[in-house]
Amino acid sequence: MKLYNSITKKLEEFIPIKSKEAGIYTCGPTVYWYAHIGNFRTYIFEDILDRAMRYNGYQVKRVMNITDVGHLTSDSDQGQDKLEKGAAREHKTVWEVAEFYTEAFIKDMKALNIKEPEVWVRATDTITDQIELIKLLEEKGYTYIINDGVYFDTTKLGDNYGRLWSEAERKELRARIEENKEKKNPADFALWKFSPKNEQRQMEWDSPWGIGFPGWHTECVVMGAKNLGIPFDIHCGGIDHISIHHTNEIAQAEAAYGLKLANYWLHGDFLVLKDAKMSKSANNITTVAILKDKGY
DSSP states (O other), rough: EEEETTTTTTEEEEESTTTTOOOOOOOOOBSOOOBBBBHHHHHHHHHHHHHHHHHHOOEEEEEEBBBBBBOOOOOTSSBBHHHHHHHHTTSSSSHHHHHHHHHHHHHHHHTTTTOOOSSSEEEGGGHHHHHHHHHHHHHHOOOEEEEEEEEEOOOGOOOGTTTOHHHHHHHHHHSSSOOOSSSSSSTOEEEEEEOTSOOOOOOOOTTTTSSSSHHHHHHHHHHHHHHHOSSEEEOOOOOGGGIEEEEHHHHHHHHHHHSSEEEEEEEOOEEEEEEOOOOOOTOOOOOOHHHHHTTT
């Protein structure tokens, strides 16, 4: 079996860590709203990968996370937590919103005949693990603190930071990241965000640095390593994860453990409608329920 590896930009023969076994981590949904069929394009690709592995005689263990905290509306670690935003929109608690959209996501998976993973993990169930990872990064000198949280200093990795990027993605990243004047470097990212002083968050925890919540990029490192070991075989996600989310997962794993997080990185491309990719921000989404209502 050959796979296109995003980190080497090459088609490579799949060589598992353990003979005839495949550990696969698939980035799951942020459960503040319905997943759309653009999202499900990636989940279908991952389902095909899983089934193809099994067909070829591999014993597959697939892990998928549920992001129910820490995913902010901006790539620059600014803006509102998407779960808090969803709770305000629907006049529910964040826990109710997360539960409702997790169940909706699983229902849509079943409608599309996508197999469930062997392991589901919620971000809120791994807060202690995430704090321990941040403490390890702090001990190794990769962190600093500013007014709104604990940040990872990307320059400490030198040229090893951003190995997933192409030259085009380097330019896009510079254009996408809004400047936070307190950060040492534009690409530095939040590991732990402090709760705002003037408001009460529904999801917040105590930590060595103060009350707050984890950054989005930390959860997948601990979930993957805890359930599959490190390194594990394959890490999957959407192509939009390459430039920031997966880049920052790799940075944390290599800084903390001195090891690759995964040997193969596979990404599903966007679903394009006419001239634009499907996205919530473009307001052109189609959900599985809408497809069913249209008779598909």
